[in-house]
Amino acid sequence: MTTQPPRARPTMSDVAAEAGVSLKTVSRVVNGTESVSPARLHRVQTAIEHLGFRRNEFARQLRQGTTATIGLVLEDVADPFYSVLTRAVEEIALQRNHMLLTSSAAEDPHRARRLIESLGARGIEGLIVTPSTGIDAAFLESEAAAGSTMVFVDRPVTGFDVDTVLSDNLGGARQGARALIDNGHRRIAFFGDADIVFTASERRAGYFAAMADARLAIDDDLVVMDTPSTATAGLHLARMLALAEPPTAILSGNNRWSIALLRALREIETVVAFVGFDDFELADVLKPGITVIAQDPSAMGRLAAEMLFRRIDGDTSPPQRVQLGVTLIRRGSESIAARA
Amino acid sequence: MTTQPPRARPTMSDVAAEAGVSLKTVSRVVNGTESVSPARLHRVQTAIEHLGFRRNEFARQLRQGTTATIGLVLEDVADPFYSVLTRAVEEIALQRNHMLLTSSAAEDPHRARRLIESLGARGIEGLIVTPSTGIDAAFLESEAAAGSTMVFVDRPVTGFDVDTVLSDNLGGARQGARALIDNGHRRIAFFGDADIVFTASERRAGYFAAMADARLAIDDDLVVMDTPSTATAGLHLARMLALAEPPTAILSGNNRWSIALLRALREIETVVAFVGFDDFELADVLKPGITVIAQDPSAMGRLAAEMLFRRIDGDTSPPQRVQLGVTLIRRGSESIAARA
DNA sequence: GTGAAAGCGCTAACAG
């Protein structure tokens, strides 16, 4: 067992000693800000290479009071919506020479809180958050007061007014429902996430609005607000299809419901008209192609990051809430006949 | 005597002053390591809450020489394979109270290098990397020597022996090709990424092996090694289907090729037997279900993170290379008749 | 139990 000697990273003093110059001269060379005589410059550079010196960013940041790091807390990086958003934030951060600390709150407000505290303690300069449903607005406010600028994305936080980037959830769902109604459907089922989730209730409101626009009654039997799963999708479908007037179309409130529902529909070999909120890979390869209301997670991430950096740069204008449009992509599934 | 500018984070000295105790006592309370008399404890706690004090992690880390942060550099977080892997790494990091600095190298070795340097300078304790094809092994080695333990995932680095987590790429592709051969196919096309990509050449080798096992000749016209795109998928398919003996089956070397090919096949309304490397959402909803060779990105991430923390904890045993098995999931697309 | 003093590695301020 050879225990390695603690290979201590060489410091600037080590370099200074090796090169026979002062600490400050090394600092000048490393930062390249001020000029140093060619002879010394060379000596220092040689020493740096020889020792394999790298500046300790922490010491520097401690001194300068800046960390060149931003944080991103969202529900789940493994979800395509968030992973695309993450990538967009990364790009902006990289442009600004900042690194990104990321973490998934997994829909758990306690975990979200812990993560945000942990990021705050690390002195991030700003934080982009998808605020978990149920997270304490007062906590976020105190955290923001403690130093890190915040931008909310995907969901707002009631009672705490900060820059926020949202999709037009209501308008999108309304548009999707209308596409089904325009194709002659009047019995349209809606599947959304638990209604405490902001996007879920907004989208349901869009569905209600479209139904009201067409003077169609809402049937509670056709409205499901629950966490998506293939099993529950199957149960609800079975229940609905056994109704005297079964639904002829489905409006799915999110990606995971769409996938669960399509899987369940396939299992019971049933075809109904379908529109889903959120685009997903292969939606165009299925037969018929699945019509979706597409958000632009990349644009949301980019915008949130840009807003954040504007604040970091000192912008003190009032907080703004930006709502991005969504796009109805017609691929055929919305126009399946009301009676198959 | 220094007047506090607005929004300055309170420090331990501020707390000490407010509570009328020494700095060290505050430190003791904050860390909870040593005992403090109840009276002072209370005074300090009150001061902490009153001032909204939070410990500056950077100062602490500077002093202790530890950052409680690990880095993750992969090709693209937006790719489901990597986003699932990321999530798994996050979980292990969280268990260990570490935060995660992530970034996408976007298949650009220069960018990868820049990111890794940037992470190294931030004093991360360890780094999990999907080494970009073409990245300099010497650079990685010097970076590792400079302090941060490394673990490679998904791809090895030739000439630099560190802990590595891989999938059984060769065995998986061989198994996939055999599934097609067993269904009577002899003209099997293979689509892989550019052959400088480790996983691509391994999988091609698996395809070659299966063909050799069955004493089938390789037809170069049926082997494509290129970056996936729907456009090129269409061109290659058109070319192949115009051959005297067109392929009756396709083995796709990765996720992106699978999607591009399925899209192109749908456009030209052609059905061939199909097996793809990497599982993907909705593979089971398509008709027929798409048979895949499934990797386990979550297990890969978890394993890589566990190996990394073992090293951080001081394990100095020789580097190991772990190969995870893959699973052939039969969903029907492999058994489409050789002549449609 | 408690506190004073000495740094961690770096940069800023101010001489020469």
Add this chain to the structure above:
DNA sequence: CTGTTAGCGCTTTCAC
């Protein structure tokens, strides 16, 4: 152009 002297906010001796 160069070096000296202070710190950044915290933990760590080592005294009391």
